[in-house]
Amino acid sequence: MDNSFCDGATHEAIKFVVGALITTGLFVSYIPQFRKFVTTRSSDGISSLFLLLGAIGATSSFFNMVLLQFPNIQCCLYSDWWTPSFCVENTLGLFQVGTQFACFSTVFIMFYVYFPRDLTGYTPSDLRRIHREWATARTVAYAVGTFLVGTIIAAIWALVKTHGAEQQPSLLRSRDVSAAEWLAGVLGLIATGTSLFMWMPQIVETWIQQRVGALSIPMLLMQAPGSFVFVYSITKQPGANWTSWVSFLVAGILQCVLLAECLLLQRAPHAPPAAAATTDGERQPLLAGSSAPANGSA
Numbered sequence: 001m002d003n004s005f006c007d008g009a010t011h012e013a014i015k016f017v018v019g020a021l022i023t024t025g026l027f028v029s030y031i032p033q034f035r036k037f038v039t040t041r042s043s044d045g046i047s048s049l050f051l052l053l054g055a056i057g058a059t060s061s062f063f064n065m066v067l068l069q070f071p072n073i074q075c076c077l078y079s080d081w082w083t084p085s086f087c088v089e090n091t092l093g094l095f096q097v098g099t100q101f102a103c104f105s106t107v108f109i110m111f112y113v114y115f116p117r118d119l120t121g122y123t124p125s126d127l128r129r130i131h132r133e134w135a136t137a138r139t140v141a142y143a144v145g146t147f148l149v150g151t152i153i154a155a156i157w158a159l160v161k162t163h164g165a166e167q168q169p170s171l172l173r174s175r176d177v178s179a180a181e182w183l184a185g186v187l188g189l190i191a192t193g194t195s196l197f198m199w200m201p202q203i204v205e206t207w208i209q210q211r212v213g214a215l216s217i218p219m220l221l222m223q224a225p226g227s228f229v230f231v232y233s234i235t236k237q238p239g240a241n242w243t244s245w246v247s248f249l250v251a252g253i254l255q256c257v258l259l260a261e262c263l264l265l266q267r268a269p270h271a272p273p274a275a276a277a278t279t280d281g282e283r284q285p286l287l288a289g290s291s292a293p294a295n296g297s298a
Contacts, residue, residue, distance in 0.1 A: 045213015
């Protein structure tokens, strides 16, 4: 790539407005889920396998866009006529995927912060389920952390190999575009693969428990249709290709399935969750330190 890449960029007001609205709407859509965690002080009902696939997918999508839109970032830094507003317009894809990454990471962290610690009122079968879930959740945390560190290292390697470590104007002359594009393609495929299965563990978990649990229906109501608008916006971003948006398309379809399931369960009569019998004065820690639950399963 040379300076003609920056000179060839165009201004599209509609693209900017739509992208800005989507980014704002994406953040707003996560607020009900954040609020439900805080108000219920529980993440029971959220599948840790769903979080594993979601975190890997969000990480892959974010770094896929970083690698593909890095030339635009260079134009922001070194092109004289790329104003701040024009720069934001042509890197909105990065802002959108970055917002998704930040919001899902927050959900991931809040899952552990609000993991059920009060065993009072749970049936023995519920206790065994929660203990198994905690053991799985610990493994998930290690796996996601390892993947994040590995992706950061790989992305830095690809950017250095592609764009070199030369001085300012030379940065706009990529010598080896294959490294960044190859890694972006791999991350895009990983994001697509995780999206194909990401919502399935949550769909299964919700169906097994026969209740919505800590899931926020308002979040799903906003995100399910919004996913398709998000896909449209990503396709209009410079440098993006099918690996950048197909994962969000698949996720949107499966979110619609989960939303339909939650609405069905919400309308159907069912017994209150076992933990509803908990009183404020009866609180026993589920987690002892950072390892096994304090109480036994029986």
